[in-house]
Amino acid sequence: MRLSRYFLPVLKETPSEASIVSHRLMLRAGMIKQEQAGIYSWLPLGFKVLQRLQQIVHEEQQRAGHIPLLMPTLQPAELWKESGRYDAYGAEMLRIKDRHDRDMLYGPTNEEMITDIFRQNIASYRDLPLTLYHIQWKFRDEIRPRFGVMRGREFLMKDGYNFDIDMDAALHAYNRHLVTYLRTYERMGLQAIPMRADGGPIGGDYTHEFLVLADTGESEVFYDSEITDLKFGDREIDFDSVDECRAVLEEFTSRYARTDETHDEALFNEIPEERRRTARGIEVGQIFYFGTKYSEAMGATVQNAAGENVPVHMGSHGIGVSRLLGAIIEASHDDKGIIWPEGVTPFHAGIVNLRQGDAEADAACEGLYKALRAKGLDPLYDDRDERAGAKFATMDLIGLPWRITVGPRGLKNGVVELTSRKTGESTEMAPEAAVEEIAKIYAGVL
RNA sequence: CGGGCUAUGGCGCAGUCUGGUAGCGCGUCCGUCUGGGGGACGGAAGGUCGUAGGUUCAAGUCCUGCUAGCCCGACCA
CATH class of the missing domain: 3.30.930.10 (Bira Bifunctional Protein; Domain 2)
Structure with missing residues (x-):
């Protein structure tokens, strides 16, 4: 969505x-x-x-x-x-x-x-x-x-x-x-x-x-x-x-x-x-x-x-x-x-586009969105023209267990950030790796 | 059902004591600048003040009834 x-x-x-x-x-x-x-x-x-x-x-x-x-x-x-x-x-x-x-x-x-x-x-x-x-x-x-x-x-x-x-x-x-x-x-x-x-x-x-x-x-x-x-x-x-x-x-x-x-x-x-x-x-x-x-x-x-x-x-x-x-x-x-347990979460992961309108960021987010859906997952893509703080606050509030953060800064190095809502820990990785990681997490849950 | 409290724009509130024709923050819409944790500036829309009646020249404000909702208790998945 x-x-x-x-x-x-x-x-x-x-x-x-x-x-x-x-x-x-x-x-x-x-x-x-x-x-x-x-x-x-x-x-x-x-x-x-x-x-x-x-x-x-x-x-x-x-x-x-x-x-x-x-x-x-x-x-x-x-x-x-x-x-x-x-x-x-x-x-x-x-x-x-x-x-x-x-x-x-x-x-x-x-x-x-x-x-x-x-x-x-x-x-x-x-x-x-x-x-x-x-x-x-x-x-x-x-x-x-x-x-x-x-x-x-x-x-x-x-x-x-x-x-x-x-x-x-x-x-x-x-x-x-x-x-x-x-x-x-x-x-x-x-x-x-x-x-x-x-x-x-x-x-x-x-x-x-x-x-x-x-x-x-x-x-x-x-x-x-x-x-x-x-x-x-x-x-x-x-x-x-x-x-x-x-x-x-x-x-x-x-x-x-x-x-x-x-x-x-x-x-x-x-x-x-x-x-x-x-x-x-x-x-x-x-x-x-x-x-x-x-x-x-x-x-x-x-x-x-x-x-x-x-x-x-x-x-x-x-x-x-x-x-x-x-x-x-x-x-x-x-x-x-909220912090949803993976078994009941309304969406499996959130995608946060930090620079809506930036061609690279938009393309990377679209790619992640489609790749997650192709894996049978149900992501929520925050594609609003909002600032980072507002997007993070919304994601934290609705409590999706995993968040992929996409911004020009990371994309320059070919990485996005995967963050756990529960622990707050973030890891940088290639977009494809983030998709694999999330798919792996939910393989035992769905 | 006993006790306490509340009702004013979508949300949170002020204004009620001391009556004079409604205001603030957030949100929303338009524009510009911005851009990694709810940003800034300029403009705009949006309110029968829960409801019915009463007092008064005049009621969001005073009086009476009603309705709805919240909190504590007793009760309950």
Whole structure:
């Protein structure tokens, strides 16, 4: 993309509506525009990252054999009356009437609807196991939305639902989801720690929340420092293997890690003192096993091998996709702006032309732009007639991980400059070498 | 939902106390000079002062209602 033709309304000053750093930077970088409290338009740069996050979530879910579908945002009240949650959910649920005076709601989650889809179409244990998921907008009418997209009322969420014949099979689905989530967050450049959680309104005895450590997190967390050394990495795993998935769960949940909701001071104190940590965290996902809670209430049964009708065992699993943008920025920024991890960056590299209009500089930039695109990369070329300082400031603000700086001074010696946003380190090299270098960096990421 | 605060050009703010017909910085547009970290000079566009009503010769300013947004708390992915 050429910046002169893009839509990137960056701001020098911070709008007064924003208090925390991710919200400020998203507004300044022209990623979002607030429309109402907790409701945002996603401008091109923000939308691009949002799509990238969705892509990662899709890839990791499908890698584990989970099947995508799409359910509507508006749901009929009947389903929720059936489960009993129409009354239980309270004012957080946005209720609407259509022209025929029918009760509807903007879905805050989809357990009822997916259970309805399941029960109308699946009757035999032979069709299990089954895990369906979607990425869809949700609405929860928070009393007090805040922190930008981290706590909006409208938010994009991946929610998945597993259907299994019994508890053991459903717990395998639970473990499998834990593995997919570990992979997903790592690809996004995040360390998200699974912590024992509280069931809340969705219910369930087995549940973990995934938390990203950040000072602005809404939850207080307590953990054994050893847990932060764990990495899933690029290990191969057979998602059908009960033992392999369980081993991962055990590895990542055996050390103490809890939020204030489930914190146990006595257990915590058994950890050697030098490893005890108290911090704040942002919740970016949660997995639940809740058994037959919805299948019993809504008659979602299958015939087992003995010919008996039994309610299916279910779990649900969520990732707060839109919230993740805020979480990633909270975890990765400096005083100049955002620092995108390579896995989620909106553009792979920025090209800064220091002397727009100079024939040599223009030609070199065009060459770099085309060469990067030919490698399947997506560069942002700042071809505006701006001074160097303004271009650098914009690049730093929007946080592309790599910048190629092109100017007459370097071109005289046949070199451009490749700079890491994260470390600030610059290396001079021939333009072709810079292209190769960037291609190499992203070879392991794309 | 309790407590606090705000609303004036695209963004950040002053002007309100003490009423007299709206100003500054940034950004935007045009031109010239510039050119390796938000440059300089000259010119220009852009505002029903959140909204409804009231007081007054006169309201951005005083009074009342309403709406929207922000912060702290309780609540929440």
